[in-house]
Amino acid sequence: MTDPLDAAILRVLSLDARATYAQVGQQVSLSAPAVKRRVDRLREQGVIRGFTVRLDPAALGWQTEAFVELFCHGSTSPATMRTAVEQYPEVVAASTVTGDVDLVLQVRARDMRHLEQVVERLAAEPFVSRTRSTVVLSALVRRPDVVP
Numbered sequence: 001m002t003d004p005l006d007a008a009i010l011r012v013l014s015l016d017a018r019a020t021y022a023q024v025g026q027q028v029s030l031s032a033p034a035v036k037r038r039v040d041r042l043r044e045q046g047v048i049r050g051f052t053v054r055l056d057p058a059a060l061g062w063q064t065e066a067f068v069e070l071f072c073h074g075s076t077s078p079a080t081m082r083t084a085v086e087q088y089p090e091v092v093a094a095s096t097v098t099g100d101v102d103l104v105l106q107v108r109a110r111d112m113r114h115l116e117q118v119v120e121r122l123a124a125e126p127f128v129s130r131t132r133s134t135v136v137l138s139a140l141v142r143r144p145d146v147v148p
Helices: 004-015 021-028 032-044 078-085 112-123
Strands: 064-072 091-096 103-109 128-135
Touching (some): 004 021, 078 103
């Protein structure tokens, strides 16, 4: 469980994982050693799983994004779904959901032709009965994992 100071530290780090303990401390009114102790504890507790960089997919040539819904035959297990979709580098997120759809994928591709090829390959998976795709026109809000 995190307290308000931990939450403040997590907010700062979620916006800039390269911030030094001193920089974080300035923003949350703690010394650098106090921030380090808290970050170490949060890492030990598994709250912080790592430090990373956020990339701009469009700048890397991945101009097209879509949400692809998969409708599965029978009672396909989440493990079977995960094993299949993990093989696609274009799939950036996958979630089982309630309702008629079994699996929702967030997919990034270079262009529409590439997206079409990915959807065709997904539709050919043995457990998939059909797909439905929604192409993203504008990404209006994208938040890193932050503490509200």
